[in-house]
Amino acid sequence: MKECILSAIIGYILGMFLTAEPVAWFYTKKHISQIGTGNPGMANVMAQIGKKAGFTVLIGDILKTLIAMGVSYLLFRKMIGWDAVLYSGMGAIFGHNFPAWRKFKGGKGVTVTVTWLVIALPVWGAAVSIVGGLITIWTGYLPLGAILIPLFALPFAFLTDGVKTGIFVLISLLIMISRHYRGMIRIFQGVEKREFRKKEEVSETAENTKQPSFEDVVEESLKTNKKD
Numbered sequence: 001m002k003e004c005i006l007s008a009i010i011g012y013i014l015g016m017f018l019t020a021e022p023v024a025w026f027y028t029k030k031h032i033s034q035i036g037t038g039n040p041g042m043a044n045v046m047a048q049i050g051k052k053a054g055f056t057v058l059i060g061d062i063l064k065t066l067i068a069m070g071v072s073y074l075l076f077r078k079m080i081g082w083d084a085v086l087y088s089g090m091g092a093i094f095g096h097n098f099p100a101w102r103k104f105k106g107g108k109g110v111t112v113t114v115t116w117l118v119i120a121l122p123v124w125g126a127a128v129s130i131v132g133g134l135i136t137i138w139t140g141y142l143p144l145g146a147i148l149i150p151l152f153a154l155p156f157a158f159l160t161d162g163v164k165t166g167i168f169v170l171i172s173l174l175i176m177i178s179r180h181y182r183g184m185i186r187i188f189q190g191v192e193k194r195e196f197r198k199k200e201e202v203s204e205t206a207e208n209t210k211q212p213s214f215e216d217v218v219e220e221s222l223k224t225n226k227k228d
Helices: 002-015 020-028 042-048 051-080 083-097 110-120 122-139 142-161 163-189 199-208 214-227
Strands: none
Touching: 002 051, 002 083, 020 042, 020 051, 042 051, 051 083, 051 110, 083 110, 083 163, 110 122, 110 142, 110 163, 122 142, 142 163
């Protein structure tokens, strides 16, 4: 049990390293909290700073998760085996989403969660990540993919790896829901921004969802009164 706790601590400490923070400072000399939405994740960095910076954040978040799992496995594999990967990966997810040094306000945790799923469930984790990624690209909704990936992984975790892995994946799903439920609400309201769209499609969508101005309302009201 001690090794499991130590694995989780290693994961949490490494997970708290938010790659977006040094990347944002390198490119803009600003803290990530001062840029765009303030979220220390790839999407915000890519949208506000650029693709190169965004991919740097992506690689950094993947690497910190892999390092956490790799170090824990090398240290404790003789005692707890594959559980070292489960606990350290979950620790990294908590560290990224709820870093103590940032008053527990971290990123959305998609990259870290997906990386952990792919390693913890090598076949099914990769499969559901690909499916979830394709759905995200097709719909353009990032919050949808973030929740669908661990949701799709959940039954496979229970069926192929047992109750413990299933519970861990369930926890990751609940974290994703807690981090992305506002985005899901905006999707149902039809106001969530859709990514991976051409400029023409974005302009058309914006035009279709444009709210009428005060002048438009007054003009329409006058027309109605004249008809009456």
